[in-house]
Amino acid sequence: GKTCEISVCIILHTLLTKLLSGSSFLLYWFNSVSLPINLILDLSSGGAAQAWTYNYSTIPSRRWPEARQWCLQHFTDMVPIRNKEESDFINDLLPFNTRYYWIGIVKKDGEWIWQDTSEKVPKEAQNWAPEEPDNIADQNCVEIYIKREKDTAKWNNESCRKKKGTVCYATSCRQDSCSANADCVETIGNYTCQCHPGFLGSRCEEEQGSYYCFNPYGSNRFNSSCRFHCELGFQLVGVPQLLCQASGHWNHPVPLCQGMCSPVFFPVTGNVTCVDPLEPFSFGSRCNFTCQEGYYPTRDNTFTCLASGQQAPWKQQNLKAPPNAFMQCQDPRGVYSYGSICSVLCEEGFDLIGTNMTKCSSEGNWSHALPVCQAKRCPTVNSFSHGSLVCSDPHGEFSFGSRCTSTCEEGFLLNGTADTQCTSLGTWSTDIPRCNGKSVNLSLKHIGCPALSTPSNGSLVCSDPHGEFSFGSQCKSTCEEGFLLNGTADTECTSLGMWSADIPGCLVFAYTQPCPLLAKAPQNGRMNCSHPYSSFSFGSHCDFECDEGFWLRGTQTMTCNNSGHWSQDLPTCQESQGITKIRIHHLGTMHVCTNFQRNPSDGC
Structure with missing residues (x-):
């Protein structure tokens, strides 16, 4: 009879070994059953579809140490370009920035090194512009020219104190990318799990099954049969025994070892609805709990069966503040529970579209969808004669936060300020300049x-070595207690006659603790409260006065501070004693002291 092709059975043998090595692979197998050869190739390479990502920032511009610190705080590190191909890739990826971008290469002990690994940058990996590096003293950091007409994607050494754009990277490897039996190795755009000895599969997990074969005419030949068995807690899906046919193919697909979950608990005062894509209470099954009227769940109400056969809560969708907004909630019965009220306030420069408040109903639904904070738009600007205009638009074309930089052609001089920004009022910070013929240069000083203005609810302190608001002047903005700085604190007057950063605003800190509610005025008295931001929150103050015949014991005014406490205790209205009132016609009422008791409000 015809024998099975040895090559086919060798591939099957490899596949069987990997099939029994972990449920994360099994999920991939289910998605790829129509292309088994592709599946085998994917398994041999390992890894998942996560990516090494690049992230950049141009607002604000940063000095090199500040740029690296920002990358370490928000991502993995500053981009350490390893070869010319990566330089070209980043040049295609990033937008043009007049100040260009810092990269993670510095000079140390006379050598250029990658900052993240402290390794020396080899000559073949360096991508300097012509006549660079020029070895000028104190120019120990490296910038990359992005989309520059000349020397684009090339490097230049610069002073680390200069401010430029920032380029960071985030790695693909995460804590759960591979199992504990493997090392996660970074590659460009992906990662690979390198298995420890004795482990196989894309994530190098422990084997969850076994098989044995009977070979009457030699290994993996005609009439060879293999039987499969799964470990406790795993169920075999498919035919348990395979036979090598005269056609040279196995008579059934390779079975799977699928993790099983124990049946879920059915509550007496509720119902359970399950969706089982494979088998009841198996990998991928999801069960949702609902309670009868008058009852509520005591824990997360959705469970999913994981690959390991364990149940875990499904991630709840909590209420989150919209982008560019602050959200403050009052929860009388618990976080996001019946009676909770959440209000939304847009950041400066954004208009609120929709309803600014939503309430949790008795049915567990929010009364309104959260609003949208839309950036204010500025008038459209166009390019001008003998010059060009380059804009960055973080919130939409010519909207709040948009920055436009004007440059002139060779032989022309900029008449006006090069940079303008769309402000929170929907107007440009400066007029678009013109390009005139070059004239005599002025000295820097x-x-x-x-001129700068002090931010509302804040202060501005400046040092002026050459005169007020002139070249070299440095200004620092700070906010009052309870307010948060929205922007860059420091700015400097540059040789171009413009500030290195705009003056920030001071926004009320949305996450301050609210003060206890004052439900009613003191007995025999009156209360008048004002709330500049929201009810009984930071900045709220209440005034008190007593009815006729009573005097105020305590402070007349209470103010809510940013720690969620009132400045004073609630006053009371005490009855006046020992006072005789004599009414004199046409003149009014006169208080007469009839004994030696003294009440402050009567002046006795």
Whole structure:
């Protein structure tokens, strides 16, 4: 009879070994059953579809140490370009920035090194612009020219104190990318799990099954049969025994070892609805608990069966503040429970579209969808004669936060401020300049910057070595207690006659603790409260006065501070004693003291 092709059975043998090595692979097998050869190739390479990502920031511009610190706080590190191909890739990826971008290469002990690994950058990996590096003293950091007409994607050494754009990277490897039996190895755009000895599969997990074969005419030949068995807690899906046919193919697909979950608990005062894509209470099954009227779940109400055969709560969708907004909630019965009220306030420069408040009903639904915070738009700006205009639009074209930089052609001089920004009022910070023929240059010390104003609810302190708001002036903004700085604190007057950063605003800190509610005025008295931001929150203050015949014991005014406490205790209204009132016609009422008791409000 015809024998099975040895090559086919060798591939099957490899596949069987990997099939029994973990449920994460089994999920991939189910998705790829129509292309088994592709499946085998994917298994041999390992890894998942996560990616090494690049992230950049141009607002604000940062000095090199500040740029690296920002990358370490928000991502993995500053981008350490390893070869020319990566330089070209980043050049295609990033937008043009007049100040260009820092990268993670510095000079140390006379050598250029990758900052993240402290390794020396080899000559073949360096991508300097012509006549660079120029070895000028104190130019120990590296920038990359992005989308520059000349020397694009090339490197240049610069002073680390200069401010430029920031480029960071985030790695693909995460804590759960591979099992504990493997090392996660980074690659560009992906990662690979390198298995420890004795482990196989894409994530190098422990084997969850076994098989044995009977070979009457030799290994993996005609009439060879293999029987499969799964470990406790795993169920075999498919035919348990395979036979090598005269056609040279196995008579059934390879079975799977699928993790099983124990049946879920059915509550007496509720119902359970399950969706089982494979088998009841098996991998991928999801069960949702609902309670009868008058009852509520005591824990997460959705469970899913994981690959390991364990149950875990499904992630709840909590209420989150919309982008560019603050949200403050009052929860009288618990977080996001019946009676909770959440209000939304847009950040400066954004208009609220929709309803600013939503309430949790008795049915567990929010009364309104959360609003949208839309950036204010500024008038459209166009390019001008003998010049060009380059804009960055973080919130939409010509919207709040958009920055436009004007440059002139060779032989022309900029008449006006090069940079303008769309402000929170929907207007440009400066007029678009013109390009005139070059004239005599002024000395730096006579260059002035626009006058600055103190931010509302804040203060501004400046040092002026060459005169008020002139070249070299440095200003620092701070906010009052209870307010949060929205922008960059420090700015400097540059040689171009413009500030390195805009003056920030001071926004009320949305996450301050609210003060206890004052439900009613003191007995025999009156209370008048004002709330500049929200009810009984930071900045709220209440005034008190007593009815006629009573005097105020305590402070007349209470103020809510940013720690959620009132400045004073609630006053009371005490009855006046020992006072005789004599009414004199046409003149009013006169208080007469009839004994030696003294009440402060009567002046006795």
